[in-house]
Amino acid sequence: xxxxxxxxxxxxxxxxxxxxxxxxxxxxxxxxxxxxxxxxxxxxxxxxxxxxxxxxxxxxxxxxxxxxxxxxxxxxxxxxxxxxxxxxxxxxxxxxxxxxxxxxxxxxxxxxxxxxxxxxxxxxxxxxxxxxxxxxxxxxxxxxxxxxxxxxxxxxxxxxxxxxxxxxxxxxxxxxxxxxxxxxxxxxxxxxxxxxxxxxxxxxxxxxxxxxxxxxxxxxxxxxxxxxxxxxxxxxxxxxxxxxxxxxxxxxxxxxxxxxxxxxxxxxxxxxxxxxxxxxxxxxxxxxxxxxxxxxxxxxxxxxxxxxxxxxxxxxxxxxxxxxxxxxxxxxxxxxxxxxxxxxxxxxxxxxxxxxxxxxxxxxxxxxxxxxxxxxx
Amino acid sequence: xxxxxxxxxxxxxxxxxxxxxxxxxxxxxxxxxxxxxxxxxxxxxxxxxxxxxxxxxxxxxxxxxxxxxxxxxxxxxxxxxxxxxxxxxxxxxxxxxxxxxxxxxxxxxxxxxxxxxxxxxxxxxxxxxxxxxxxxxxxxxxxxxxxxxxxxxxxxxxxxxxxxxxxxxxxxxxxxxxxxxxxxxxxxxxxxxxxxxxxxxxxxxxxxxxxxxxxxxxxxxxxxxxxxxxxxxxxxxxxxxxxxxxxxxxxxxxxxxxxxxxxxxxxxxxxxxxxxxxxxxxxxxxxxxxxxxxxxxxxxxxxxxxxxxxxxxxxxxxxxxxxxxxxxxxxxxxxxxxxxxxxxxxx
Amino acid sequence: xxxxxxxxxxxxxxxxxxxxxxxxxxxxxxxxxxxxxxxxxxxxxxxxxxxxxxxxxxxxxxxxxxxxxxxxxxxxxxxxxxxxxxxxxxxxxxxxxxxxxxxxxxxxxxxxxxxxxxxxxxxxxxxxxxx
Numbered sequence: 001x002x003x004x005x006x007x008x009x010x011x012x013x014x015x016x017x018x019x020x021x022x023x024x025x026x027x028x029x030x031x032x033x034x035x036x037x038x039x040x041x042x043x044x045x046x047x048x049x050x051x052x053x054x055x056x057x058x059x060x061x062x063x064x065x066x067x068x069x070x071x072x073x074x075x076x077x078x079x080x081x082x083x084x085x086x087x088x089x090x091x092x093x094x095x096x097x098x099x100x101x102x103x104x105x106x107x108x109x110x111x112x113x114x115x116x117x118x119x120x121x122x123x124x125x126x127x128x129x130x131x132x133x134x135x136x137x138x139x140x141x142x143x144x145x146x147x148x149x150x151x152x153x154x155x156x157x158x159x160x161x162x163x164x165x166x167x168x169x170x171x172x173x174x175x176x177x178x179x180x181x182x183x184x185x186x187x188x189x190x191x192x193x194x195x196x197x198x199x200x201x202x203x204x205x206x207x208x209x210x211x212x213x214x215x216x217x218x219x220x221x222x223x224x225x226x227x228x229x230x231x232x233x234x235x236x237x238x239x240x241x242x243x244x245x246x247x248x249x250x251x252x253x254x255x256x257x258x259x260x261x262x263x264x265x266x267x268x269x270x271x272x273x274x275x276x277x278x279x280x281x282x283x284x285x286x287x288x289x290x291x292x293x294x295x296x297x298x299x300x301x302x303x304x305x306x307x308x309x310x311x312x313x314x315x316x317x318x319x320x321x322x323x324x325x326x327x328x329x330x331x332x333x334x335x336x337x338x339x340x341x342x343x344x345x346x347x348x349x350x351x352x353x354x355x356x357x358x359x360x361x362x363x364x365x366x367x368x369x370x371x372x373x374x375x376x377x
Numbered sequence: 378x379x380x381x382x383x384x385x386x387x388x389x390x391x392x393x394x395x396x397x398x399x400x401x402x403x404x405x406x407x408x409x410x411x412x413x414x415x416x417x418x419x420x421x422x423x424x425x426x427x428x429x430x431x432x433x434x435x436x437x438x439x440x441x442x443x444x445x446x447x448x449x450x451x452x453x454x455x456x457x458x459x460x461x462x463x464x465x466x467x468x469x470x471x472x473x474x475x476x477x478x479x480x481x482x483x484x485x486x487x488x489x490x491x492x493x494x495x496x497x498x499x500x501x502x503x504x505x506x507x508x509x510x511x512x513x514x515x516x517x518x519x520x521x522x523x524x525x526x527x528x529x530x531x532x533x534x535x536x537x538x539x540x541x542x543x544x545x546x547x548x549x550x551x552x553x554x555x556x557x558x559x560x561x562x563x564x565x566x567x568x569x570x571x572x573x574x575x576x577x578x579x580x581x582x583x584x585x586x587x588x589x590x591x592x593x594x595x596x597x598x599x600x601x602x603x604x605x606x607x608x609x610x611x612x613x614x615x616x617x618x619x620x621x622x623x624x625x626x627x628x629x630x631x632x633x634x635x636x637x638x639x640x641x642x643x644x645x646x647x648x649x650x651x652x653x654x655x656x657x658x659x660x661x662x663x664x665x666x667x668x669x670x671x672x673x674x675x676x677x678x679x680x681x682x683x684x685x686x687x688x689x690x691x692x693x694x695x696x697x698x699x700x701x702x703x704x705x706x707x708x709x710x711x712x713x714x715x716x717x718x719x720x721x722x723x724x
Numbered sequence: 725x726x727x728x729x730x731x732x733x734x735x736x737x738x739x740x741x742x743x744x745x746x747x748x749x750x751x752x753x754x755x756x757x758x759x760x761x762x763x764x765x766x767x768x769x770x771x772x773x774x775x776x777x778x779x780x781x782x783x784x785x786x787x788x789x790x791x792x793x794x795x796x797x798x799x800x801x802x803x804x805x806x807x808x809x810x811x812x813x814x815x816x817x818x819x820x821x822x823x824x825x826x827x828x829x830x831x832x833x834x835x836x837x838x839x840x841x842x843x844x845x846x847x848x849x850x851x852x853x854x855x
Binding site: 199 | 726728729732733735736757760762813816829
């Protein structure tokens with residue numbers, strides 16, 4: 001590992017020295033194996049350098065030796081907190097390349113699953129942020145409520161975290177009436193859960209004081225860094241792929257896109273809290289309009305897309321997840337590249353952490369909502 | 378002052394008489410009497426730490442919709458014993474290049490400070506180890522020594538995280554000493570003396586929490602900061618500094634810090650109960666049971682705060698301490714002084 | 725008033741402190757896993773199995789290690805069938821690929837072992853011979 005060169009030759013205007021603190025890959029609040037090398041002047045961060053790669057598993061290379069359907073379980077494990085969204089992005093990319101039409105019922109089910117997963121991911125985010133800032137109780141409540149969603153997914157697909165439920169051409173299997181009943185019950189209980197988080201976490205003055213006014217970056221700079229998702233929307237840019245470049249059947253749903261004004265940590269946090277409500281609206285609308293019909297298109301057993309390349313992106317809870325596939329006409333892709341939102345979001349750590357205190361580094365990492373499985377692939 | 382009817386005084390006198398009858402030397406009887414007091418306080422601290430470690434985990438679990446320890450013994454009451462056995466049998470790791478003497482002394486000094494502050498706490502009428510006429514001043518003077526061992530631990534550990542934690546602890550404890558002392562000053566002004574038994578006696582009719590509510594709130598906040606409890610636990614902030622100054626300690630050394638932290642918390646609760654909640658006064662039940670109930674209520678309050686609030690940041694902590702609590706406590710002194718002058722003019 | 729949020733938070737935790745906990749005391753109590761749960765190892769039904777090998781071909785990680793042989797009547801039967809748990813992703817592709825629904829999950833999630841070799845499950849052990 002190269003020796004870090006300190007800024008200003010390691011001295012400050014006051015004549016004191018800078019020192020390096022390594023928030024290493026093993027750390028309670030780096031959300032996985034992320035390493036941040038901090039250069040500190042007392043308690044103030046002068047420079048923060050993220051080091052990624054501790055969870056690299058070679059998924060993109062593995063894709064070249066797996067067939068298109070066989071790759072779906074690997075996409076589960078990219079951003080393991082929002083598997084449905086990853087599956088959806090990949091399957092839609094392959095369907096775009098191969099020209100496959102998805103039946104209506106499957107489209108509605110896909111939307112419901114993706115939005116449910118968005119709620120689950122944001123609940124985990126709220127809990128993890130509360131934990132990183134010291135309020136461990138908040139985490140327990142959000143994880144408890146997330147269990148309802150995981151039970152729903154268990155009912156539908158058999159798995160609680162890595163579903164591989166969305167398949168090329170439709171979904172794995174149909175949802176039962178029990179699923180719909182439980183889903184309606186969950187949607188009815190959701191406002192109560194959100195009120196509890198409001199009282200315990202959002203409304204807490206200490207929590208707000210920790211996040212408000214910290215790390216304000218203008219939207220233009222974030223765009224040049226490649227940041228997408230709620231972090232960008234907090235800075236004032238109404239940039240949501242479900243609205244800008246709708247995929248699937250998202251044009252048919254009416255929902256707001258929460259947008260911030262100031263772009264500090266508090267707004268990055270509140271964007272996701274507000275998005276939970278919006279996702280609940282989408283699910284309710286999808287439940288109303290759920291048609292009957294098959295859930296899987298008639299596709300050949302062996303999928304051989306035509307020669308060509310395609311890029312398609314979805315709006316996952318972390319930002320724009322894009323798949324770029326180059327096909328050479330065989331059953332396995334020639335090259336598959338994943339545009340992973342966390343990777344680009346983490347690139348903005350250096351900008352966000354300039355001049356903040358050590359405690360704020362933990363807060364910044366928390367509100368960026370990184371998932372290291374996705375950052376390293 | 379009339380003779381105290383407390384059971385503990387009776388026990389002490391019986392012990393003294395026993396030794397006197399057995400040996401006939403009065404100084405030996407006095408010595409044994411004092412030793413019994415020391416042993417009593419030590420037992421109290423260790424027992425309370427034992428119970429509190431278990432209770433903290435249980436209360437934490439109930440607030441988080443969980444069960445807490447329930448495997449060892451009925452309702453898990455032997456959990457602390459298992460923890461102690463584990464800590465005692467752990468390998469004593471001393472990292473390379475620590476300043477051995479400072480590093481080793483820090484936990485001992487901290488625990489010593491915690492123990493010494495119990496000398497002036499009135500558990501019952503007359504059941505006070507040393508009824509100094511600077512009682513409350515003694516408590517604050519000794520408890521402010523806790524800053525040094527934390528700094529020693531942070532510095533001597535040869536670890537950047539520990540050093541940051543140690544620096545934070547100095548800033549925090551010094552900043553919140555002053556509002557804490559000033560909040561108590563109002564009580565001392567009303568009583569007219571710093572003797573603990575006088576302060577308790579002055580609350581026979583009306584508890585000081587009624588006449589000094591602002592001082593009570595300031596004291597609670599400052600005591601939470603002094604004992605390094607959430608929301609002011611950024612010294613040992615788990616999610617940033619992994620354990621602050623205590624990172625490099627393992628086994629019994631770490632247990633000392635832990636014990637000292639609980640001893641401080643119980644000590645702060647005892648002072649709050651003595652100064653604001655009427656000490657050992659209460660109907661029907663003996664005084665020390667009332668004292669125990671009041672201290673338990675205060676401890677529950679501290680635990681409640683810990684498991685609800687997130688952590689505050691170091692610069693916010695400093696600005697809150699100096700810009701909000703200090704003016705508030707000074708204003709309290711002013712209002713108390715004016716009130717005393719209006720209602721009790723000096724003749 | 726500044727501090728109202730703090731008091732609301734305190735009331736939330738106090739209310740939860742005195743309400744029923746959500747703990748399921750494992751291993752005395754266990755939550756039901758549902759009919760579709762993917763867990764444990766593969767349960768092979770030799771009566772339905774036609775030894776086509778589609779499950780092994782569908783698996784992305786080659787977790788199924790099987791060899792077939794021809795029986796006396798000339799039909800294909802299963803000779804060896806090993807399910808390698810260390811590489812299995814529980815993606816369900818093998819179960820879905822089987823044309824006769826001869827394989828299912830055992831749904832026994834308590835599969836930890838002390839030796840690596842104990843995780844390579846012989847799915848044909850204890851079952852009757854070939855058809």
